[in-house]
Amino acid sequence: MTGVVQAVAPPRTKRQKELRRHLLVYAGLAPFVLIAVFPIYWMLITAFKQEPDLYRMDNIPFWFNLPPTLKNFEILFYQTNYGAWIVNTMTISAWVALITLLTAVPAGYALARLRLPGAENIGITIFLTYLVPAIILFLPLSRVIATLGLQDSWWALVVVYPTFTVPFCTWLMMGFFKTVPMEMEEAARVDGCGQLGALVRVVLPVSLPGVLTSVIFAFTLSMQDFLYGLAFVSPGDQKPVPVGVPTELIRGDVFFWGSLMGAALLVGLPVAILYNFFLDRFIQGITGGVVK
Amino acid sequence: MSDPRSAQTAPATFNRRKFLTVTGAGVAGGSLVAMLDARQAPAQIKGTTLRILQWSHFIPAYDAWFDKFAKEWGDQNGVKVRVDHIPHLELPARMAAEFAAGAGHDIIHNGSSILTRLYYKSLLDISDIYGQIGKKYGGWIPAARSLVEVEGRQYGLPIYYILLPMLWRKDLFEQAGLQPPDTWELARLAARTLKPKGHPTGIQFSQCADANLNWRSLLFSFGGAEADPSGETILVDSKETREALRFAKAIFDEGMTPEVFSWDDASDNRFLASGVGCWIHDAISAYRTTEDTNPPVFKNTFIAMEPAGPGGKRVSVSAANVWMIWKFAKNQPAAKEFLVHLLDNDREGMVQSRGYNMPYLNDGYKKPMPVIGTDPKMQILQDFPKIVAFYGYPGPFTTPIQEVVNLFVLPDMFTRAARGQAIEDVMKWGAGEYHRIFAKHKRA
Numbered sequence: 139m140t141g142v143v144q145a146v147a148p149p150r151t152k153r154q155k156e157l158r159r160h161l162l163v164y165a166g167l168a169p170f171v172l173i174a175v176f177p178i179y180w181m182l183i184t185a186f187k188q189e190p191d192l193y194r195m196d197n198i199p200f201w202f203n204l205p206p207t208l209k210n211f212e213i214l215f216y217q218t219n220y221g222a223w224i225v226n227t228m229t230i231s232a233w234v235a236l237i238t239l240l241t242a243v244p245a246g247y248a249l250a251r252l253r254l255p256g257a258e259n260i261g262i263t264i265f266l267t268y269l270v271p272a273i274i275l276f277l278p279l280s281r282v283i284a285t286l287g288l289q290d291s292w293w294a295l296v297v298v299y300p301t302f303t304v305p306f307c308t309w310l311m312m313g314f315f316k317t318v319p320m321e322m323e324e325a326a327r328v329d330g331c332g333q334l335g336a337l338v339r340v341v342l343p344v345s346l347p348g349v350l351t352s353v354i355f356a357f358t359l360s361m362q363d364f365l366y367g368l369a370f371v372s373p374g375d376q377k378p379v380p381v382g383v384p385t386e387l388i389r390g391d392v393f394f395w396g397s398l399m400g401a402a403l404l405v406g407l408p409v410a411i412l413y414n415f416f417l418d419r420f421i422q423g424i425t426g427g428v429v430k
Numbered sequence: 431m432s433d434p435r436s437a438q439t440a441p442a443t444f445n446r447r448k449f450l451t452v453t454g455a456g457v458a459g460g461s462l463v464a465m466l467d468a469r470q471a472p473a474q475i476k477g478t479t480l481r482i483l484q485w486s487h488f489i490p491a492y493d494a495w496f497d498k499f500a501k502e503w504g505d506q507n508g509v510k511v512r513v514d515h516i517p518h519l520e521l522p523a524r525m526a527a528e529f530a531a532g533a534g535h536d537i538i539h540n541g542s543s544i545l546t547r548l549y550y551k552s553l554l555d556i557s558d559i560y561g562q563i564g565k566k567y568g569g570w571i572p573a574a575r576s577l578v579e580v581e582g583r584q585y586g587l588p589i590y591y592i593l594l595p596m597l598w599r600k601d602l603f604e605q606a607g608l609q610p611p612d613t614w615e616l617a618r619l620a621a622r623t624l625k626p627k628g629h630p631t632g633i634q635f636s637q638c639a640d641a642n643l644n645w646r647s648l649l650f651s652f653g654g655a656e657a658d659p660s661g662e663t664i665l666v667d668s669k670e671t672r673e674a675l676r677f678a679k680a681i682f683d684e685g686m687t688p689e690v691f692s693w694d695d696a697s698d699n700r701f702l703a704s705g706v707g708c709w710i711h712d713a714i715s716a717y718r719t720t721e722d723t724n725p726p727v728f729k730n731t732f733i734a735m736e737p738a739g740p741g742g743k744r745v746s747v748s749a750a751n752v753w754m755i756w757k758f759a760k761n762q763p764a765a766k767e768f769l770v771h772l773l774d775n776d777r778e779g780m781v782q783s784r785g786y787n788m789p790y791l792n793d794g795y796k797k798p799m800p801v802i803g804t805d806p807k808m809q810i811l812q813d814f815p816k817i818v819a820f821y822g823y824p825g826p827f828t829t830p831i832q833e834v835v836n837l838f839v840l841p842d843m844f845t846r847a848a849r850g851q852a853i854e855d856v857m858k859w860g861a862g863e864y865h866r867i868f869a870k871h872k873r874a
Contacts, residue, residue: 193703193723217490276523277530284531290514369527372483372514372535385516390488391640391695392715 178407185210185400192395210396214387220401222375223382226292227405230378231360233296238303238356243349245304246311247337251323261312268305272365275301283370292378294370299360306359307352314348315341347419354413354420361409379405475764476508482768483535485518485751488592488715488786495782503771509764518542519639522836525549528756536759537769539589540752542639543836544577544820546586547829553585554755559766560584563773568792573818576826577750585754587769590779590787592749593814594643596737597702597717598709601730602629611709614648614677614737620708621685629708631685632701634693634841635848641693641841642821643747644711647736649674649840650745650823656834656864661825664868666840667861673740675847675856682848691845703727713749714786714808733810736817744817748788750827785811788818830864830871839863 150158184192186206197203214220245264249257279298280289288294318341326336342349367381377385383401387394413420482500487493497513504511516524518541525545528534529552540546546553560578564570570588578586596611602624603610611617621631634641646656654670657663682690689697699716701707705727710716720728736746753772755765772779773791777800780787785801785808788794795815802808822831834840843860847853 190723193700193719195704195706276527280527280531284533289531289533365523368516368520369523372516372524373512374514385520386486388517389486389490390518390715391699391713392488392719393696 178403178410181399181403181406185396185403187396189396207396210394210400213394213397214400214404218386218397219374219377219382220379223377223379224405226376227361227378227380230292230295230299231357234299234303234360235353235356237296237300238307239349239353241300241304242307242311242352243342245308247315247341249308250312250315251320251341261309264305265309266305268302268309272302272363276365276369279366280369288370290371290373290376292371292376295360295363295367295378298366298370299356299363303356303359307356310352310355311345311348314345314351318344350416350419354416358409361405475761475767478508478761478764479510479512480504480537480761480764480768481535482511482513482537482539483521483524484513484515484539485521485541486515487783488713488718489783492779492783492786496779499772499775499778500768503768507764507767509761509768511768532758534756534758536755536761536765538754538756540586540750540754542642542749543832544586544750544752544827545832546578546752546754547580547827548832549754550580550585552757554757554759554762554765555583555585556587556755556766556769557584559770560587563587563770563791567773567776567794570790571792571815571818573820574790576822577752577820578754579826586752587754587773588790589751589753589772590776590783590789591751591818591820592713592786593746593788593811593818594640594647594711594713594748595746595811595814596709596711596734597714598732598734599629599707599727599730600732602627602708610732611734611737614651614739617709617737618677618681618685621681624708625685625687629706630687631681631709632687632690632693632698632707633681633711634695634697635682635690635845636693637838637841638693638695639749640695640698640712641844642835642838643749645674645678645840645844646747646819646821646823647711647745648678648739650747650819651737651739651743652677653739653741653743655824656822656831656840657825657828659824661822661828661831664861664864666864667857671843671860672853672857675844675853678844679847679850679853691849702731714811718784731807733807735810735813745819745823746814746817747820747823748814748818750820751787788814828871830868833867833871834864837863837867839867 183200183202186208187202188204188207188209191197191202191204194203248254249261249264254260279301283289283294283297286294286297288297322340322344323336326340327333331339361378362380363378364380364384367378368385371377371381374382374386379401383398387398387401480500484493484496487496493515500511500513503509514535518539521538521540522543522545524534525538525540528538529549560570561584574588575584577588578584596617598611598620600610603620606620606623606627608620608623609616611620617631624630633644649655649671652670652674654668654674655665658665698707698710698712699719702710702712702716703720703723705724714733717728717731717733720731736744738744753769755762755769759765776787776789776791776794780789780794781800785805788811795812797803797812798809799812802811821827821835825831839860843856846856846859
């Protein structure tokens with residue numbers, strides 16, 4: 139009987155319960171974090187590995203078996219136009235984000251709030267154009283680009299990318315504007331604002347997460363394209379990163395793995411960090427249009 | 431009896447204008463031939479711009495050499511030359527964009543997928559320089575013509591091709607008492623013997639350029655064919671194709687691992703360089719990769735002749751490379767001049783490519799050939815021109831064959847067989863695809 143009493147464990151304290159809960163949560167999350175982080179880790183170590191280190195089967199692939207090297211970055215910066223590609227990518231993306239913002243915000247506002255006849259259907263039609271794949275559009279667009287005299291210049295991409303960023307962001311902004319109470323705008327108008335003033339002074343400030351989301355989308359969609367870049371820009375110094383990296387670091391069946399990983403890392407990491415800073419606003423922007 | 435009116439009017443029609451036209455054309459034509467022969471560019475190209483689209487070569491140093499070579503030629507002739515590089519697999523998309531726009535580069539490169547027949551109406555007829563270069567350098571190898579010829583005219587210039595020989599591990603073969611893989615049967619025996627020792631073989635059972643080339647080498651060496659020499663009649667449904675499919679299934683079961691179903695063009699390079707593979711059938715890029723990354727394995731890696739099929743036949747399907755000039759090119763004279771100059775320096779190109787670029791011109795085969803003629807392990811490559819073929823063999827590389835290649839019909843047939851589908855079902859599916867594609871182009 140005494141033994142039975144001794145076997146009963148003392149009740150857990152609140153702190154222990156909390157600790158146990160945290161451990162379980164983190165244990166559940168750990169596999170997902172591993173899956174998400176592993177490619178970045180792989181990119182990181184491959185970027186600094188010597189080439190023979192990548193091919194030996196008797197080596198442990200998860201760490202350095204030969205001393206780390208900067209050679210892959212030397213190839214990247216001294217034997218390719220990587221610096222120019224980064225500048226091109228950022229400039230193109232900034233222009234596209236600006237054009238998208240200047241177009242999608244008024245379009246989204248008009249369709250969401252001006253009670254235009256058939257606004258809903260127009261909105262759906264605009265969004266449907268986003269779904270037309272680039273593989274169909276690049277041929278007719280190449281004629282447009284040639285007519286504009288923009289072939290083989292990154293300006294071609296500034297013209298082309300809004301064809302997919304504007305419809306998407308218009309749709310996004312429409313959803314977001316619908317969540318802003320109409321009473322706020324009406325109050326602004328009672329206080330003397332015109333339609334434009336109400337938009338700029340009242341609606342836009344409260345829609346900032348949506349605007350920010352549109353900018354991030356426009357920026358990242360521009361950074362992801364490959365086909366348009368390939369079809370319209372071939373000079374080495376005019377390419378954006380997504381085109382320059384595979385076209386100059388994959389040669390036939392020879393892959394410059396270290397430099398490829400280094401190139402992806404250098405572009406991907408800052409964008410991921412930046413994304414992280416605005417994560418809350420981004421989620422707010424994405425989900426903002428879900429409920430009215 | 432002659433027409434008296436003609437006799438009377440003849441002196442009147444041969445006036446001063448006509449005399450000047452005829453003599454002017456004669457002088458211009460003669461000058462062009464003389465200039466091409468003497469390699470002196472015409473003055474009209476001075477101050478112009480030449481735009482070249484070229485693939486990203488396996489060897490970065492070759493691209494560096496080519497860019498410099500093109501610039502130097504431009505400097506000598508007062509032409510501003512710009513060379514752009516993109517991977518060979520992306521060239522068709524870029525070509526389609528330029529075709530749609532009616533604007534783009536003057537010279538465009540085609541690698542593996544040779545699209546002469548698809549675009550010939552928009553390509554410049556360059557039969558003149560094709561004939562002239564052939565005459566100057568002992569003629570073109572027989573396989574060259576069908577790559578660029580449509581309706582008796584040449585719309586491209588074959589520039590070089592890339593061989594895919596057997597690359598095998600001599601040390602592993604010797605340890606197991608095996609003979610070199612001189613026949614496909616010996617290659618199969620080696621794979622069967624060495625796989626249990628941790629050294630399987632591998633050929634891509636997937637949709638990639640190497641699979642298109644490798645399985646055709648095997649099929650043709652087994653006596654099979656895709657089309658007859660006219661290119662009109664489909665010959666793929668044959669006893670030889672069935673034998674090749676059965677052989678591929680057997681070599682997969684006995685000597686490969688399932689990873690080959692996910693292989694791309696670079697996978698066999700890594701497989702050899704890792705020291706695992708006992709042999710691969712690939713371009714010498716794999717050999718060079720091994721040299722750079724795993725010297726001990728490289729020391730024991732040797733190059734062999736294309737393995738013979740059951741009847742002793744050897745056919746090596748190679749990756750063709752061809753240059754073309756658009757009809758809408760803004761600088762056609764300079765484009766032609768440059769191509770002639772490039773082929774005049776074919777030998778140097780082979781040196782700079784570390785032996786990748788095999789010549790189409792007979793004079794290029796005088797032994798010892800650059801690079802491969804002086805390397806004892808590579809000397810065997812000098813004997814390949816006799817057995818080189820391209821897609822569509824023994825027929826030309828027709829438009830339907832281009833589509834068959836682009837849709838990976840033949841690799842898919844071999845993959846289906848390796849995955850265990852009945853050979854007759856594979857044959858029915860594959861032949862059906864060939865007939866569907868050929869019929870579509872006939873209707874068009």
